[in-house]
Amino acid sequence: MAVGRSRMPMPKPAEPRVMVVANQKGGVGKTTTAVNLAAAMAVSGLKVLVVDLDPQGNASTALGIDHHAEIPSVYDILIDESPMDGIVREVEGFDSLWCVPATIDLAGSEIELVSLVARESRLRKAIKAHVKGEPSRYDYVFIDCPPSLGLLTVNALVGGDEVLIPIQCEYYALEGLSQLLKNIDMVRAHLNRELAVSTIILTMFDGRTRLAAQVADEVRRYFGDTVLSTTVPRSVRISEAPSYGQTVMTYDPASSGALSYLEAAREIAESVAGPDEKSGESDE
Template sequence: MKIISIINQKGGVGKTTTVINLAAGLSQLNKKILVIDLDPQGNATTGLGLSNTDDSETTIYGVLNGSKKISETIKKTNFENLDLISSNVDLSGLEVETAGDEKRAFILKDKLLKYIDENSTKYDYVLIDCPPSLSLLTVMALVSSQSLLVPLQTEFFALEGLTQLMKTIERVRVNLNTKLNIQGILLTMYDKRNKLSSEVEKEAREFFKEKVYKTVIPRNVRLSEAPSHGVPVLVYDKNCPGSKSYFSFTDEFINQEFNMESVA
């Protein structure tokens, strides 16, 4: 079971869209997926057709405050091979509530390890949707993960924000999780009519080399519409440019995993 956080401290970069559609793409390839919605806004929850107003004890908040086990909060979605631990706004209070706990950065990791110990490996991938901030919740995700996937919008200031994120990742790697690595950077919201998009792509590929996925996610109205219907765009309109890009990205992701396993 591989735990991957999808992270960018900036909002509106296609982070949750990437979580939902990578999860859907992998599940359609018969991979068993658990999505953990670690964002108090609960967008991954509603984007997969569940409610973000459920009783807090049955969400990731119930896990992190110690009242529930992970196994007690996993919910089925309408999609085969794809389960979810939902979120709601109460999660935003966790940082204050755990202020006196010196080990609070490890709460999620400890819960996940306990779940793995008590259950046969049920999932191929756990995908964590991080909040759009470098907060305690994000640090919890970084500590728990083996690798990170960073959606990067091809817009002005995108690379500046990434520099701050890289510093945080490095601090966590040195002090809290030496196994953490960046699996890849996914360029999102690409507009081929806009010269800036191609300039950001060029800079990203020059700086991060092979870490940047070949697949680029375009700006696409269907990508924006799908979450309001509670389905991934791969289900909402599988023939639109956004869907085709996420299908391509899923294939690239799987091939990357296969190559990593071959090297190991």
Template sequence: MGKIIAIANQKGGVGKTTTCVNLAASLAATKRKILVIDLDPQGNATMGSGVDKYNVDATAYDVLIDEKPISEAVVKETSGGYHLIAANGDVTAAEIRLMDCFARETRLRSMLEAEANNYDYVFIDCPPSLNMLTVNALSAAHSVLVPMQCEYYALEGLTALVDTISKLAAVINSDLKIEGILRTMYDPRNRLSSDVSDQLKLHFGEKVYRTVIPRNVRLAEAPSFGTPAMYYDKGSNGAKAYLALAGEMLRREEQKQTQLVHA
């Protein structure tokens, strides 16, 4: 079964969508089969994948509310070389409609069960709040990738998110764990960045990715061209960082498989 990873942080503006799109494109470039599910009504991951969110046949709304099979809702042509379940303003209505649905917390998990085997990785781009859409993502996921800026308030937000993950794991998804913590928009010249980075490594150890995503103009520009950074400017530091992150993830996965074989 493909690995399902929710990309989540209750704090906005930390690079969730940037991470989702660029990591997905980097892994797709290694010939892995990747699915991105955009659960944010803003539809930024959809637009950043070169797909017009106002002109799609189906969105995450159709999957969650009308139970449209993922195979029928997926957009197969994206600028990043991965498959996509799109989002637009309709997904806001999905959150409201979910309140009246049976097994509302696990709708996405049910829809993914039949389809996850067709992919190596499924990335879910979560909205920046703990709403029913995010709960669906965390219910469906095997793990959570947490992008965060190295600043004081981000540390407080991470503590709250870890608490939320553990509570959800106890109630609806006992397998849920933190996949990794990714430092984004990193400026090594900033003393606070270094201090927070040290705190992260002290508390979360190997869960903190060695790869760091720098502040990078090209990363910020790429979405306006509807393409991941590696296809906008492959020589940029941002594009190289996400390629490095993809490599680190694959190595971690290989190490886990090796350990399981020898266990």
């Protein structure tokens, strides 16, 4: 049974927005953010694709997509240049959410990519053919990166239009972020001039602690309007959902975590909408 749409549809972008969810620091809610934003948009009437580029396959797990070693995956796209059309899987329970799964084969792909032609732009080529070749197919694409700055993440940055960085509201929140920003600048200079850091989202926010508020203030001072107004709370329901092969949007849609991701998704959708579109009217 498919999840029903929320009452207020989100505005559709004129062209598919390809968003790279990246932070080389682990444990910041990167995969959680990618799958829950995608699910929130899908229940609000948008067509969304999640590309799982992490060898751990956590995004595939959270979306209930089988990703054992024998199934076609993003590995085949990167190494064998297989078309994305035959690898995309529909996410059960949603009318408009799809996933390109990751398998354990991806773990060795960075070594294999080194010797291949156009090693940095293989994902870009696949996205151009599958997503941008037919713009009506998706409204949003979220690429979930591994927590590293290797060739997989470079492929994502070359293949995307925007970077979304989750930052956890904890001590050392900005640690290592400068290296990610340097890599983004390098990719922009040499491989993808259109790439931009469009969105920062604060995760694991605990309003009971002074530290969380201090970190949020520091991030907002540093990144300004790029930071979403919505913060995602630390939530047991968000943490539990993947173990049931679900996003929090279906596991507990009334929870604070689900409502926060829904609001964050709306902020992102409205960030490129004209004043007439922000009312929630979409061109369906």
